[in-house]
Amino acid sequence: MDPRDDLLKLDNQLCFAIVTAARNVVSIYRPILEPLGLTHPQYLVMLALWEQSPRSLGELAEELAMEPATLSPLVKRLEAQGRVSRTRRADDERVLEIGLTAAGRDLRTPALAVPEQVMAKVGMDAAALAALRDGLAPFAGPRTPEATPRAHAGARVGGHT
DSSP: OOGGGGGGOGGGOHHHHHHHHHHHHHHHHHHHHGGGTOOHHHHHHHHHHHHSOSEEHHHHHHHTTOOHHHHHHHHHHHHHTTSEEEEEETTEEEEEEEEEOHHHHHTHHHHTTHHHHHHHHHTOOHHHHHHHHHHHHHHHOOSSGGGSHHHHTTOOOOOOO
């Protein structure tokens, strides 16, 4: 038996661990976000808008490492829920601005409990989660599509689940 055989075992693969973890992260967040009426991707949109609002759909897509065509339906659903507004920029009608409504701003208060609930669910404190997140940085790649050579070639930069 070749000693390198262990290198090809599924359970020894980092890629498999990351894919499995990504799927599980969404299932950890689901029951926590459900009372807020948010899906995990919608939560990510709200997090970005709580940091800066308004912003263009393109800027928001860049921040979230998503394609605008993927982000647009999420934003439309948040608009239908009364949490965001979509308006054309006055000086350039080609630009769609996404902003928080009063209800979207108010949702931030109950959302403050989300990180604590996640930490409790996984049994990790903020420092341990930050170390885990930082440890994944080499695999996550740049956060903006422009920072990746493949994005310039028209390849899709991975979205969030």
